[in-house]
Amino acid sequence: xxxxxxxxxxxxxxxxxxxxxxxxxxxxxxxxxxxxxxxxxxxxxxxxxxxxxxxxxxxxxxxxxxxxxxxxxxxxxxxxxxxxxxxxxxxxxxxxxxxxxxxxxxxxxxxxxxxxxxxxxxxxxxxxxxxxxxxxxxxxxxxxxxxxxxxxxxxxxxxxxxxxxxxxxxxxxxxxxxxxxxxxxxxx
Amino acid sequence: xxxxxxxxxxxxxxxxxxxxxxxxxxxxxxxxxxxxxxxxxxxxxxxxxxxxxxxxxxxxxxxxxxxxxxxxxxxxxxxxxxxxxxxxxxxxxxxxxxxxxxxxxxxxxxxxxxxxxxxxxxxxxxxxxxxxxxxxxxxxxxxxxxxxxxxxxxxxxxxxxxxxxxxxxxxxxxxxxxxxxxxxxxxx
DNA sequence: TCACTTATTCAATAATTATTGAACATTTTG
DNA sequence: CAAAATGTTCAATAATTATTGAATAAGTGA
Numbered sequence: 133x134x135x136x137x138x139x140x141x142x143x144x145x146x147x148x149x150x151x152x153x154x155x156x157x158x159x160x161x162x163x164x165x166x167x168x169x170x171x172x173x174x175x176x177x178x179x180x181x182x183x184x185x186x187x188x189x190x191x192x193x194x195x196x197x198x199x200x201x202x203x204x205x206x207x208x209x210x211x212x213x214x215x216x217x218x219x220x221x222x223x224x225x226x227x228x229x230x231x232x233x234x235x236x237x238x239x240x241x242x243x244x245x246x247x248x249x250x251x252x253x254x255x256x257x258x259x260x261x262x263x264x265x266x267x268x269x270x271x272x273x274x275x276x277x278x279x280x281x282x283x284x285x286x287x288x289x290x291x292x293x294x295x296x297x298x299x300x301x302x303x304x305x306x307x308x309x310x311x312x313x314x315x316x317x318x319x320x
Numbered sequence: 321x322x323x324x325x326x327x328x329x330x331x332x333x334x335x336x337x338x339x340x341x342x343x344x345x346x347x348x349x350x351x352x353x354x355x356x357x358x359x360x361x362x363x364x365x366x367x368x369x370x371x372x373x374x375x376x377x378x379x380x381x382x383x384x385x386x387x388x389x390x391x392x393x394x395x396x397x398x399x400x401x402x403x404x405x406x407x408x409x410x411x412x413x414x415x416x417x418x419x420x421x422x423x424x425x426x427x428x429x430x431x432x433x434x435x436x437x438x439x440x441x442x443x444x445x446x447x448x449x450x451x452x453x454x455x456x457x458x459x460x461x462x463x464x465x466x467x468x469x470x471x472x473x474x475x476x477x478x479x480x481x482x483x484x485x486x487x488x489x490x491x492x493x494x495x496x497x498x499x500x501x502x503x504x505x506x507x508x
Numbered sequence: 509t510c511a512c513t514t515a516t517t518c519a520a521t522a523a524t525t526a527t528t529g530a531a532c533a534t535t536t537t538g
Numbered sequence: 539c540a541a542a543a544t545g546t547t548c549a550a551t552a553a554t555t556a557t558t559g560a561a562t563a564a565g566t567g568a
Contacts, residue, residue, distance in 0.1 A: 137452035141461050144444040148468060151437030155430045160346070162556070174464065181515070191558050196516060217566065218514065225467070227474040242343045249339030256332045264325035273329050276362065279413070280336060285497045286415040292494055305493040306480055309473045350526070369545075379528050384546060405536065405544065513566075522557070532547075538540090 145174050159234050164190060165198040169207055169223055178211050178220035206233045228308065232297045239294040243287050250287070254280045333362050347422050352378060353386040357395055357411055366399050366408035394421050416496065420485045427482040431475050438475070442468045 152173060153166030161169075171187045172179060179187075185195045199221060202208035207230050213220045224230055257280060260273035296302045340361060341354030349357075359375045360367060367375075373383045387409060390396035395418050401408045412418055445468060448461035484490045 137448055137454070137457045137461075141445065141448050141452070141457060141464065144441045144448070145464060148437050148441050151433050155433045158348070158426050158430055160348075164556080174467070176460065176463070192514095193516075193518095193559075194557050197557090200516090227471055228477065231474070231478070238346050242346055245339050245343045249336050253332045253336050257329065260325055260329050260332070264329070266325070269325045269329060272364065273325075275364070276329065276333065279362070282499060283415055285499045286419070288497045289416065289494065290419070296494065306477065306484065309476045311470060311473045352526080380544095381529075381546080381548095382527055385527090388546090407545075509568100511566100511568090513564105515562100515564080517562070518558105518560090520558085520560105522555100524556080525552100525554070527552070528548105528550085530548095530550105532545105534543100534545080536541100536543075538542100 149174065161201065164188070164194065165201055168195060168198045169202055172208060172221060172223035173225055175222070178213060178222045180216075180218040180220055182218070184221070205237065206230070232302070236294045236298045239290045239297075243291055243294075246283065247287055250280055250283060337362065349389065352376070352382065353389055356383060356386045357390055360396060360409060360411035361413055363411070366401060366410045368404075368406040368408055370406070372409070393425065394418070420490070424482045424486045427478045427485075431479055431482075434471065435475055438468055438471060 149167060149170040152170035153163050156166035156169065157163060167188050168184055168190075171184060175183075181192055181195050181199070184199070185192050188195070190198070199208060203210065203221075207224050208221050209224065211220050211222055254277055257273050257277035261270055261277050264270045264273060293302075296305070337355060337358040340358035341351050344354035344357065345351060355376050356372055356378075359372060363371075369380060369383050369387070372387070373380050376383070378386075387396060391398065391409075395412050396409050397412065399408045399410055442465055445461050445465035449458055449465050452458045452461060481490075484493070
């Protein structure tokens with residue numbers, strides 16, 4: 133039984149879908165959730181939960197939570213379709229956008245966790261550096277305080293980077309390549 | 321029983337150690353491995369496997385694999401200590417360096433996975449766009465081919481970013497902040 | 509309001525991933 | 539070479555995380 137062209141196309145899509153899903157695990161999503169995104173990426177029209185469920189062969193519950201996760205990061209958005217009670221979803225297809233919002237989120241989170249600790253801990257260390265009873269503890273505390281203080285430069289740097297990514301300023305420094313529209317089989 | 325200053329210092333360290341470990345999970349390491357790194361970060365001298373094992377309360381096997389993982393990403397290096405048969409380890413304390421090498425590794429990996437798929441799939445789609453039997457398949461294939469082609473711009477962009485991060489060029493665009501040396505209790 | 513459709517929550521289960529002790533390999537010392 | 543010390547591997551287990559069906563909630567139209 134010979135393969136139809138439509139099947140061949142689907143297989144080509146599937147290769148790409150797997151690759152997209154795989155590349156997304158580095159961004160902390162499971163392969164299943166990655167596949168949901170990738171299926172939406174190729175969808176020609178907004179898909180419902182049930183559409184997606186059929187396509188990825190997962191339970192509706194999993195698709196529901198997966199979709200929510202993707203919406204939280206902005207990779208998927210819900211669209212309203214007149215005359216249909218079901219929710220419809222589409223993928224944000226701009227990889228730049230997806231990358232940047234992931235980075236911004238991650239960097240802000242990191243800065244938050246570290247900054248809170250630095251804020252709490254550095255004064256305690258400075259205090260011990262000045263007032264600890266034995267001189268060895270004072271010395272170590274002073275060294276620790278400097279170490280912790282040094283990390284602040286990193287924190288302000290990643291915030292600058294995050295801000296540049298959020299505002300699009302990053303593209304002033306690293307421009308988007310011209311998009312090579314429509315030409316067959318060439319490479320960078 | 322009153323707390324000693326040394327204990328107080330250790331507690332302050334522990335807060336920072338937890339925060340560092342927590343911030344590292346975003347980079348794909350487990351909290352345990354993060355703690356190994358953070359303990360080494362504060363260590364005043366190179367530590368052996370057994371030193372670390374005692375400090376983090378894990379099995380030697382886990383510490384061994386954890387350390388290897390950290391060495392693979394360059395966050396920890398092995399140092400040789402004359403007269404001691406044990407291996408000694410120190411942390412790479414430069415957060416900038418750690419961040420950049422993580423990013424470079426991740427971006428290269430992503431580009432590799434996606435590029436391989438694009439390379440394989442785009443010609444197939446172009447072929448179907450030209451030669452598929454029915455016109456609908458031809459149209460969809462053409463659209464898919466464009467979609468896939470469009471992702472190439474993203475791939476070259478992340479490679480530029482990775483290269484700038486690897487070479488240090490990134491700091492020409494986003495300079496490291498002046499490091500605010502030695503001043504007590506101030507903030508950015 | 510009721511019957512119906514859809515989406516979400518949640519407790520149970522499945523699957524995955526991390527951790528461990530014990531066995532093994534390797535190196536060093538006497 | 540034997541004994542001792544160290545690091546690694548690996549199969550078993552523990553812990554974590556993802557997935558599911560069933561129950562619930564929330565909405566919609568007759």
